[in-house]
Amino acid sequence: MSTRRIHAWPVRLTHWLNAFGMFCMISSGWGIYNASPLFAFHFPTWSTLGGWLGGSIAWHLAVMWLLVINALAYLLYGALSRHFARDLLPLSVSAVRRDLFAALRLKLQHRLGHYNAVQRLSYWLVLALGVLVVLSGLAIWKPVQLHGLASLFGGFDIARYVHFFAMAGIAAFIVLHLTLVLLVPSTLPPMITGGRRETSHE
């Protein structure tokens, strides 16, 4: 009974669908942003998806379904299978501090199948940002029909900023996330194939 995989297949499937969905959402979102920028910069056209405003919006409002349904499936699985309780918890300030300092001194050992405290924290943060980006997105998509939600964000115009900064937070996570995968490439194959744990208990 000890053939537990490092990553269960529902986690892998939702992870890669999410990665595809996030790249579509962020790049089409940048295209939409460019039509009426909130700040004094544009995103370079090559980094946007859709080609023109109508195309970017079509992508954004199509892929949002994949992203949200996939995220709900992941959250449901994570809660019911106890994946969250087992792999993303416990989490404490002292553990984060310990692992962070160890990582900065390049002394943090990566054990396959075990997330360190910094990883756990960053996963919880990106999940929270995911919730925020979806809720603020709904608020700017339907400020009249979902008026209560839009007011929660301080109205349409402020919800646009919230949506932008949630995206920026997710983008920062992705940069960090990909950097860590580059630094510890051995984590990548198990995220694709599932891998095998060396020991039976975790």
Added chain:
Amino acid sequence: MSERKKAPPKLEPAQQTQVVNLQRRLLLRSGLSLGALAMLGGCNLQDGDQVDKLLWSMSRWNDRVQAWLFSGQRLAQTYTATQITDPFPFNAFYAEYNVPEIDLDGYRLEVSGLVERKQPWTLQALRQLPQRSDITRLICIEGWSAIGQWGGVPLRTFLERIGADTTAKYVGFKCADRYYSYLDMPTALHPQTLLALDFGQVALPPDYGYPLRVRVPTKLGFKNPKHIVELFVSNQNPGGYWEDQGYNGFSGI
């Protein structure tokens, strides 16, 4: 729509016009940027036609979801006169100097389709119908928004006067500037949906769609056609200037 020069900074979709013209018919298909192509290169979705079809059918799915979400009773938030955006941004699919010229004395609103009374309407006759005025937020598909006051005949009142079949699916509009668009019937019957004659305290100025425009605060800006010269009721989706190029048809907010 041919050679158009630089337009004022906050033009709505006008900035997109040239790109759009190049891509007319190719629509969303050619809308893949280099980065996106590189990214999708590894997937089967690479074929432009298939991607395009998928995006269009998702857009029709979004039409259905939005129609389901839409409440005929829920009113858009209204604002006070001090919150009005001044100056109000001009926007059209062309630059300001191309705003159509309209002879107000000769102006008639034509009425056709599934209606009992098809006589054309003068502006005076429209002003004699019950009027309503709201200060609401216009939200552009580009993301910016502005608050303004529009007054005129509730579209519901007008549809009742002309004996429109309000069980039909769509109300279509044709404009003096070759723009065209449509509303779904539930939105057309919403209490804040107006055939607007006034902007603020004055009759609609040319830049803001004189002499008659649709003002519908439960839709994005491009669903508020200006300079309308014909209204028709139909069960066939009439399409629209932007809708036919790929903007979502329902575009409710």
